[in-house]
Amino acid sequence: MNHTQLRPPTMADVARLAGVSHQTVSRVLGDHPNVRDETRARVQRAIEEMGYRRNSSARALVTRRTRTLGVVASNTTLYGPASTLFALEEAARTEGYVVSTVSLRRLTVETLSEALDHLSQGGVEGVIALAPQRSAVEALAELRQPFPVVAVGTGTGVEIPSVNVDQRLGARLATGHLLASGHRTVWHLAGPEDWQEAVDRVDGWRATLEEAGVEPPLPLGGDWSPLSGYRAGQELAGWVGRGLTAVFVANDQMALGVLRALREAGVRTPQDVAVVGFDDIPESEFFAPPLTTVRQDFATVGKRSIALLLDLIEGRPPSGTSRVAIEPQLVVRASTFPYVPQPGNAPG
Amino acid sequence: MNHTQLRPPTMADVARLAGVSHQTVSRVLGDHPNVRDETRARVQRAIEEMGYRRNSSARALVTRRTRTLGVVASNTTLYGPASTLFALEEAARTEGYVVSTVSLRRLTVETLSEALDHLSQGGVEGVIALAPQRSAVEALAELRQPFPVVAVGTGTGVEIPSVNVDQRLGARLATGHLLASGHRTVWHLAGPEDWQEAVDRVDGWRATLEEAGVEPPLPLGGDWSPLSGYRAGQELAGWVGRGLTAVFVANDQMALGVLRALREAGVRTPQDVAVVGFDDIPESEFFAPPLTTVRQDFATVGKRSIALLLDLIEGRPPSGTSRVAIEPQLVVRASTFPYVPQPGNAPG
DNA sequence: GAGGTCATTGTGAGCGCTAACAATTCCCGT
DNA sequence: ACGGGAATTGTTAGCGCTCACAATGACCTC
Numbered sequence: 016m017n018h019t020q021l022r023p024p025t026m027a028d029v030a031r032l033a034g035v036s037h038q039t040v041s042r043v044l045g046d047h048p049n050v051r052d053e054t055r056a057r058v059q060r061a062i063e064e065m066g067y068r069r070n071s072s073a074r075a076l077v078t079r080r081t082r083t084l085g086v087v088a089s090n091t092t093l094y095g096p097a098s099t100l101f102a103l104e105e106a107a108r109t110e111g112y113v114v115s116t117v118s119l120r121r122l123t124v125e126t127l128s129e130a131l132d133h134l135s136q137g138g139v140e141g142v143i144a145l146a147p148q149r150s151a152v153e154a155l156a157e158l159r160q161p162f163p164v165v166a167v168g169t170g171t172g173v174e175i176p177s178v179n180v181d182q183r184l185g186a187r188l189a190t191g192h193l194l195a196s197g198h199r200t201v202w203h204l205a206g207p208e209d210w211q212e213a214v215d216r217v218d219g220w221r222a223t224l225e226e227a228g229v230e231p232p233l234p235l236g237g238d239w240s241p242l243s244g245y246r247a248g249q250e251l252a253g254w255v256g257r258g259l260t261a262v263f264v265a266n267d268q269m270a271l272g273v274l275r276a277l278r279e280a281g282v283r284t285p286q287d288v289a290v291v292g293f294d295d296i297p298e299s300e301f302f303a304p305p306l307t308t309v310r311q312d313f314a315t316v317g318k319r320s321i322a323l324l325l326d327l328i329e330g331r332p333p334s335g336t337s338r339v340a341i342e343p344q345l346v347v348r349a350s351t352f353p354y355v356p357q358p359g360n361a362p363g
Numbered sequence: 364m365n366h367t368q369l370r371p372p373t374m375a376d377v378a379r380l381a382g383v384s385h386q387t388v389s390r391v392l393g394d395h396p397n398v399r400d401e402t403r404a405r406v407q408r409a410i411e412e413m414g415y416r417r418n419s420s421a422r423a424l425v426t427r428r429t430r431t432l433g434v435v436a437s438n439t440t441l442y443g444p445a446s447t448l449f450a451l452e453e454a455a456r457t458e459g460y461v462v463s464t465v466s467l468r469r470l471t472v473e474t475l476s477e478a479l480d481h482l483s484q485g486g487v488e489g490v491i492a493l494a495p496q497r498s499a500v501e502a503l504a505e506l507r508q509p510f511p512v513v514a515v516g517t518g519t520g521v522e523i524p525s526v527n528v529d530q531r532l533g534a535r536l537a538t539g540h541l542l543a544s545g546h547r548t549v550w551h552l553a554g555p556e557d558w559q560e561a562v563d564r565v566d567g568w569r570a571t572l573e574e575a576g577v578e579p580p581l582p583l584g585g586d587w588s589p590l591s592g593y594r595a596g597q598e599l600a601g602w603v604g605r606g607l608t609a610v611f612v613a614n615d616q617m618a619l620g621v622l623r624a625l626r627e628a629g630v631r632t633p634q635d636v637a638v639v640g641f642d643d644i645p646e647s648e649f650f651a652p653p654l655t656t657v658r659q660d661f662a663t664v665g666k667r668s669i670a671l672l673l674d675l676i677e678g679r680p681p682s683g684t685s686r687v688a689i690e691p692q693l694v695v696r697a698s699t700f701p702y703v704p705q706p707g708n709a710p711g
Numbered sequence: 712g713a714g715g716t717c718a719t720t721g722t723g724a725g726c727g728c729t730a731a732c733a734a735t736t737c738c739c740g741t
Numbered sequence: 742a743c744g745g746g747a748a749t750t751g752t753t754a755g756c757g758c759t760c761a762c763a764a765t766g767a768c769c770t771c
Contacts, residue, residue: 023509025727036751050747068509071486072429073727075420083463083485096731097445101466110467112486115431115463117456118449137431137461138419159744161371161416242647268646274648301589301619303626303651373757384721389759396717421757425726 033061036190036340044069073136084112084324085134087127088145089119093239094267094296095311096145099167102317103143110325115139124154141324143167145256146313147210153211159258163327167320176327176337178320182212184218185309185343189263189291192307194227194346196352198261198289203234204247204273206265216265219237232258237269244269248276255282260289267292267299267308274302274350287349305348315341372413380613381409392417412518425487433482435475435495437467439516441587442615442644443659444493447515450665451491458673460575463487472502479508481576490514495558509645511675515668518559524675526668530560533657533691534567535612537569537639538691540697542575544700546609546637551582551600552595562615564623564641580606585617596624603630608637609699615647615656622650622698637699645673650696659691 035058042050043058049057061067074080086108088096106116110180113136117130127146134142140162146152147168155166156174166177193201203220206213217234224231235250237243244264250260251273264270270292277284284304286289292299295310319339327331378385383406390398391406398406409415416574424431432455436444452462463485465478475494482490488510494500495516503514504522514525541549554561565582572579583598585591586674592612599610612618618640625632632638633653640647644656667687674681 027727037684037728038730039750040750045729049747051749054749066509068483070424070727071484072420072423074729075486075756076418076424076727076758077729079756091449092442092445094440097440101439103467104464104466108481113463113481116452118452120453127531133456133461135416136419138423163413170392226745243647244647255751269651271646275651278651298589298616298646300618301593301623303623305623375757385758386722386760387720390720393759399719402719418757421726422756424728425759427726460760673721 023070024067026069029058029065029067032065033058040096042346052100072206079140080141082112082163082242083139084114084321085131085137085139085142085144086114086116086145087130087134089122090115091116091118095313098313099145101321102253102314105314106321109242110321112140112321112325122148122151124157127151127154128158131158135160135162141165141328143307143320143324144169147151147212147335148207149209149211149214152211153172153295163324165324165327167316168212169249170215171338171340172211176323176333177315178323178339179341180212180217180311180316180341180343182343183222185269185293185311187223188343188345189307189309190220190223190343191295192347193261193263193291193351194223194229196261196273197290200224200229200232200258200261202232202259203235203253204262204264204269205236206239206269208236213265221262226299232238237265237272239266239268241268241275242271242324246272248273251288252277252280252282255280255287259299260287260290260334261291263291263293265293265295267306270306270308271298271302272303274306278303285350285352291351295346299346300348302350304350307348307351308346310344310346312341316343371418371462372415374415374417374513377406377413377415379407380413381406384566388562400496408490429486429488430460431485431487432463433479433485433487433490433667434464434493435467435478435482435490436464436583437470438706439464439695443642443661446661447493447664451668452665453456454666454669457552458669460488460669460673470496470499472498472505475499476500476506483508483510489676491511491672492517492669493668496555497548497559497562498556500559511672513668513675515664516560518563519688520559524671524681526664526671526687528659528664528691530563530569530691531687532569533641533659534564534611536549536691537641537655537657538571540567540695541609541611541637541699542571542577544609544637547579548572548580548606548609550580550599550607550610552592552599552610552612552617553582553584554617556584561613568611585613585620587614589616589623592620593624595699596621599636600625600628600630600677603628608635609635609639611641613637613641615642615644615654618656618698619650620647622652622654622673626651627683628675633698633700639699643694647694648696650698655696655699656689656694660689663689 021271026037026165030040037239040058043055088094107114119126142164144166146166152169152173166175169177205217221231235247264273270290282288292306292308295308299306299308369393374385376386378388383708391403419501455462467474489511490516494514500517500521514523517525553565569579583595585595612621630636640654640656643656647654647656671681
């Protein structure tokens with residue numbers, strides 16, 4: 016392997032071979048205009064020949080730019096965070112930045128603080144925090160860092176610059192869709208209370224019902240996992256025939272658990288109970304039945320977050336607002352066939 | 364915000380405040396033993412007071428160690444890659460390394476090469492490549508970089524140091540389980556042919572059947588997506604009653620599609636057809652019916668990969684072999700209730 | 712009390728690069 | 742042929758840190 020060589024060549028080495036000064040090499044590499052074509056070619060040949068690559072540390076030291084961004088996230092194996100992460104990295108790379116990630120198992124003040132330290136040690140110029148728990152956001156506000164931080168998925172009610180999908184709107188779309196299909200009321204299986212997104216979805220659901228003059232039932236609670244959805248689903252099954260005909264579940268994974276519990280209890284979806292999820296994970300379309308859900312545009316979240324962070328790093332006034340909200344979108348599938356309040360209608 | 368200040372303090376600034384030389388500050392930070400306690404305390408106070416942090420670029424320049432690793436991956440929103448990524452980052456962080464990731468949409472020679480360049484620009488000391496496509500591995504062998512590269516999920520037949528889950532064994536477990544349950548033969552829905560993992564699973568499936576004296580049916584092909592599984596499932600449904608009683612599907616997502624197609628065709632799982640998947644994604648347990656599948660230990664993959672890469676970076680002889688294979692594990696669920704070749708037995 | 716050892720602290724050099732400025736060369740009009 | 746400006750190239754000085762070594766001082770031994 017080539018990396019066994021003791022010292023990689025330096026700019027001076029290249030310069031010597033090309034018969035120029037190291038500065039001319041630097042100019043060629045930096046696409047500086049005032050270099051003769053012939054010189055440029057000679058330098059380029061020398062670079063090629065030696066397999067030279069600029070030392071990024073030396074460069075960063077003098078330019079004071081590492082061109083590295085950090086991301087702190089948790090639950091990165093879930094569809095939402097993983098998608099956001101992907102979009103963030105792609106957007107950053109387009110702008111010429113490298114992204115260093117820290118994936119936490121749990122998001123607490125300690126782990127967050129350690130993560131920021133770790134990233135700082137990696138020389139990041141700024142950090143995106145995927146911090147959906149409210150406790151984490153508060154911690155973030157405390158932990159003043161020597162670089163700017165943009166929060167994602169924290170809701171708009173925080174002091175920190177943030178980018179969010181409009182969760183309330185998503186919940187309104189879901190709940191409104193069910194009401195419009197003829198359901199008298201809509202139950203809700205919520206996410207953990209310390210997740211801002213979960214709270215916002217509850218808010219949107221509740222507001223929609225209240226505006227329709229319906230008293231919202233007590234929401235159930237889960238932890239986003241299919242298992243918790245399954246447990247809640249068993250409970251919900253007990254309310255069928257007593258006013259329960261539609262459920263808005265706070266994410267698709269829990270909805271999957273709900274669907275299984277209903278099925279096992281002999282409750283048909285959507286004929287007996289309609290179900291709506293949230294996220295539109297790739298599997299949702301193939302659930303039994305295919306799930307109506309709310310799709311979030313993670314690519315846009317990624318782009319906007321990076322744009323905002325770079326504005327902050329460059330000291331520019333943010334090109335948009337520093338509290339971005341992105342619109343989600345309803346995806347209608349078989350789990351919410353238009354509801355007709357008499358039993359016994361067969362689906363296609 | 365604090366990061367608006369023009370220049371962060373340097374070691375010399377701290378030294379001045381503490382009344383020592385910059386070298387003493389460096390010693391305190393480096394936990395060098397020969398510093399008087401009182402001096403150490405004074406320095407630490409000064410560091411605190413100024414909010415000083417070492418400049419990582421300057422440090423990296425002189426130590427020639429960036430303590431940064433790179434990861435190239437594609438399809439990072441899928442469960443497998445996302446889990447591996449998570450495990451890699453955690454393992455690297457434990458060893459004091461920062462991880463920079465590049466997530467590609469498609470893995471080709473060009474994108475791979477660009478990714479490695481991008482990471483190199485970020486100053487990585489080594490790279491892990493999650494390169495499951497065979498074409499990518501070949502490209503990797505060509506693209507000699509000035510740093511070591513460890514491949515993950517490429518299969519053991521490559522020149523590059525690599526870490527893998529034993530896919531053949533996984534396929535044997537799945538196929539053997541079906542045969543042991545009384546099925547005469549086992550059909551297979553394979554992944555894309557240019558994925559080494561897909562090929563290995565086909566091999567393991569075929570070998571198991573042949574050892575049992577069974578002529579393997581022609582395998583179907585999919586692209587890992589639920590949709591491709593759905594299409595294949597429709598085709599498979601046509602073979603029910605003509606010798607098809609069991610299917611080994613190369614991943615859980617496709618298995619989900621197969622389950623839906625069978626259900627829609629009026630084929631019952633597992634009474635008419637048993638289905639086994641691969642991956643054990645969190646949703647599998649809640650499919651209709653819960654899916655028997657093969658679990659891969661991504662945490663171990665991550666740890667072993669990082670260990671191997673660090674050995675290579677440090678120039679140590681790898682502590683284990685440089686072609687690691689990790690054992691997967693069968694998880695039995697309701698989609699493969701012990702098969703009895705007469706129809707009509709109801710499940711629990 | 713001279714000499715030696717050890718712990719502690721300081722000094723100087725240089726990692727590889729870019730930015731600022733200085734020097735040289737080239738080309739043009741006159 | 743010659744001055745002047747632009748184009749091209751070179752020189753120098755750090756960026757902030759760690760390493761090697763020098764200097765200082767405290768303490769001990771005989």
